[in-house]
Amino acid sequence: MMGPVLAACLLIILSTAWISQANEALCKKDGGVCSCNNNKNSVDCSSKRLTAIPSNIPVDTTQLRLHQNSLSKLSPTAFHSLSKLTLLSLQGNKLQTLPAGVFDELKNLETLWIQQNQLQSLPIGVFDQLVNLNKLYLHENKLKSLPPGVFDHLTKLTILGLRNNQLRSVPNRAFDSLSSLSDITLNDNPWDCSCNDILYLAKWLATNLERHAGANCDQSSKAVLDITEKDAASDCVSPNTTTAIPTSTTTPASVIYDDIHEIKVPQENFQKFLGYQEPDHLPTQPQCLMSISGYLGLMMSLMLTSAAILYVFHFLKKA
Structure with missing residues (x-):
């Protein structure tokens, strides 16, 4: 009687492995883009040469990589x-500006990468x-x-x-709300230490030595935190008051975003492709395309499972 018991255990193990493999398999969204x-x-969706964000990304996504x-x-x-979303990566793209309100619904976001644009x-x-x-x-x-x-509401940063x-300077009190800040990098900017609007940054750096990696003046190698009122005597015009994009004069969406470039998939095909169900269009199980290695592994699991079933029937028949 040990033969059927061992075969049944083998069947359970193989079935569990197959289910786990299916759940962990990479699935494809939007016709295989992501x-x-x-x-x-x-x-x-990283490293796909995308010129627009793919449509129909599942609404329950918490991490989205577009770098x-x-x-x-x-x-x-x-x-x-x-x-x-709790994580959004957009680094390494060609973004020249951000539209006003683009992040307004991301109240759960914890990490935002926009560097290298x-x-x-x-x-x-x-x-x-x-x-x-x-x-x-x-x-x-x-x-x-x-x-x-710009950072006034980021109290958890x-x-x-x-x-x-x-950057040549920062707005007055730019970092005052960042009470949780532990690390800020400001180096390799052309800080203008001849204008008195650098004084806020100089004083902030001097009183927050443990938080920053340092910053030097563009005109010399002198540290910004060492600048005094005598050094920065000039009353210069700050670029911060002239180049910020006001929210009231944003370009219409039809101009900044060309729908022709949006990657769209017919909804019925998308649902069939991913195994989505009405009404919330959430996948009930991963009915997705798998990689070649995953496919071969699945086929091997099925073959072993079939062999185990035949093995059980063989011993039951003898019994």
């Missing part, structure tokens, strides 16, 4: 249906709704200025990357 992990609600693509602009409502300015209030943001990476852009109050931009 891959996802259903167990983690994670969608990966290393060719995105040059975003729709103002690009992420409005993805309110559960071509951003020259930011809309006023662009981060105001990101009340749970913990990490914000803006380094390696072309930012010439920051709008007033612990990491802020601003290095390698074109």
Whole structure:
């Protein structure tokens, strides 16, 4: 009687392995553009040469990776249906600006990567709704200025990357609300230490030595935190008051976002492809395309399972 028992155990083990493999398999979204992990609600659209964000990304997605693509602009409502996002990566694209309100629905977002783009300015209030943001990476852009109050609502922010931009100063009291901040990078910016609007930054750096990596004046190697009122005597015109994008003069969505470039898939095909069900269009099981290795593994599991079933029937027949 030990034979059937061992065969039954083998059958259970193989079935469990097959189910686990199916759940962990990479599935494809939007006709194969992105891959996802259903167990983690994670969608990966990175390194796909995308010029627009794929449509029909599941609304329960919590992690969305769009880095290393060719995105040059975003729709103002690009992420409005993805309110559960906690992580969004947009680094390594060609973004020159951000539309006002693009992040307004992402109140659960904790990590935002926008570094290595071509951003020259930011809309006023662009981060105001990101009340749970913990990490914000803006380094390696072309930012010439920051709008007033840009970080005022980011009270949970612990990491802020601003290095390698074109900043000459920051708005007065720019960092005062960042009580949780533990790390900020400001180096490799052309800080103008001859103008008195650098004094806020100098005093902030001097009293927050443990938080920052340091910043030097563009005209010399002198540290910004060592600048005094005598050094910065000139009353210069700050670019922060002239280059920020006001929210009241945004370009219409029809102009900034060309629907022709949007990747669309007929809804009925998308539902059939992913195994979506009405009314909420959420997948009941991963009915997705798998990689070649995953497919071969599945076939091997099925063959072993069939062999185990035949083995059980053989011993039961003898019994």
